[in-house]
Amino acid sequence: MKPINKYIDHTNLKPFATEADIRKLCAEAAEHHFASVCVNPADVALAHSILKDTDVMTCTVIGFPLGKNVTAIKVEETKAAYRDGCDEFDMVINVGKLKDRDLDYVCADIAAVVAAAQGKTVKVIIETGLLTDEEIALATQIACRAGAHFVKTCTGVNPGAATVEAVTIMKNNVTPGVSIKASGGVKTYESAMAMIAAGADRIGTSSGIAIVSGGVGTSDY
Numbered sequence: 001m002k003p004i005n006k007y008i009d010h011t012n013l014k015p016f017a018t019e020a021d022i023r024k025l026c027a028e029a030a031e032h033h034f035a036s037v038c039v040n041p042a043d044v045a046l047a048h049s050i051l052k053d054t055d056v057m058t059c060t061v062i063g064f065p066l067g068k069n070v071t072a073i074k075v076e077e078t079k080a081a082y083r084d085g086c087d088e089f090d091m092v093i094n095v096g097k098l099k100d101r102d103l104d105y106v107c108a109d110i111a112a113v114v115a116a117a118q119g120k121t122v123k124v125i126i127e128t129g130l131l132t133d134e135e136i137a138l139a140t141q142i143a144c145r146a147g148a149h150f151v152k153t154c155t156g157v158n159p160g161a162a163t164v165e166a167v168t169i170m171k172n173n174v175t176p177g178v179s180i181k182a183s184g185g186v187k188t189y190e191s192a193m194a195m196i197a198a199g200a201d202r203i204g205t206s207s208g209i210a211i212v213s214g215g216v217g218t219s220d221y
Contacts, residue, residue, distance in 0.1 A: 004189065007061055007196060009088075009181070010208040011038040012155075013221045015042055026050040034208055036088055040064070041081050048085030055088065057087035061122075062113055065157035067092030067125070071109045078116035088121040090152060090181075090204070091114065095127050106139070112145035123150035123181050123202075128170075129160005136166055140173040150202065154184030156221035161185025164198045171199030187217035 010029040011019055022043045029037045029051070038056035039047050052103045060081045063069045071076075078089055082126040091113045097105045124146075126139035130193045143151045151170050153162040170180050182195035183204025192203050192211050207217020 001196060004192065005032050005208075005212050006035055007192065007203045008032075008034040008208040008211065009036045009038045009183075009188045009202055009204045009220075010034040010056075010207045011156075011183075011221060013038065013040055013061060013064065015040075017106050020133060021066070022046050025051065028209060030153045032208065032212055035202060038090065038204060039087075041077055041084075044081045044086045045084040051127065051134070055221075059088035059090060059126075060086050060126040061206065062089050062091035063093055063153045064090075064125075065155040067127070068096070069095045071112050072136055075112050075116045075133070078113050079119060082116070082118060082120065086120070088123065089117050090123040090125055090127045091203045093139065093143075095130055096143075098126075098131070103138070103142055107146045110143055110148055113159070123152045124148040125155055125183075126151045126167040127155060127158055127160065128153045129184065130158060133165075133169055136169045137173045140170045144173075144175040144178050148178060150181050152181035152183055152204065156184040156206075157203070162195060162200075164194050167195055167198040167200050177179065180220070184221075189214055211213060 013024045014185035036059040063074045124143040140179040161184040181202040182200040186205045187207040210217035
């Protein structure tokens with residue numbers, strides 16, 4: 001496996017995050033050579049400007065945290081972040097549409113964001129904490145069908161956290177070439193390693209420093 005730091009999307013999605021907070025996040029990510037920083041769309045340009053000469057990517061969230069934006073809004077949000085230099089896009093599905101079995105809507109919603117990202121990585125947040133096992137499998141299959149590059153467990157904002165069981169279901173339902181991101185409640189080295197052992201290829205966490213140093217983090221997003 002890769003070194004643990006290369007699994008980590010170092011995250012600050014708090015609504016009150018300041019410029020100083022984002023600069024600190026980016027400095028930490030560069031120091032530890034994390035995979036990416038994950039920030040809100042309004043912070044993408046700043047993060048990209050700080051990280052452009054490092055090995056750390058800039059990631060943002062689309063339709064965060066509810067996924068209830070209309071598709072056109074998710075598309076425009078993706079296009080704006082792309083222009084600001086974003087490398088990866090973590091979009092939230094419309095969970096209600098999934099539960100209604102409006103699967104064509106869910107698939108088209110994801111596919112539209114994939115198209116707007118113009119070949120860059122799209123990770124689809126399915127909110128496993130709100131889903132049954134059957135729905136986790138179904139959402140994973142739809143994300144793959146729509147062209148997603150990753151399927152991701154949780155936002156960390158809504159109820160529920162990443163679990164080994166959910167990651168295992170996702171692993172059993174992804175198509176070849178589609179990866180898994182475990183996010184939500186991953187705050188220790190041990191929990192991160194458990195997710196990786198279950199099949200996670202990336203860890204979304206605000207506790208990246210704690211994970212690589214053997215401590216315990218305190219925040220989900």
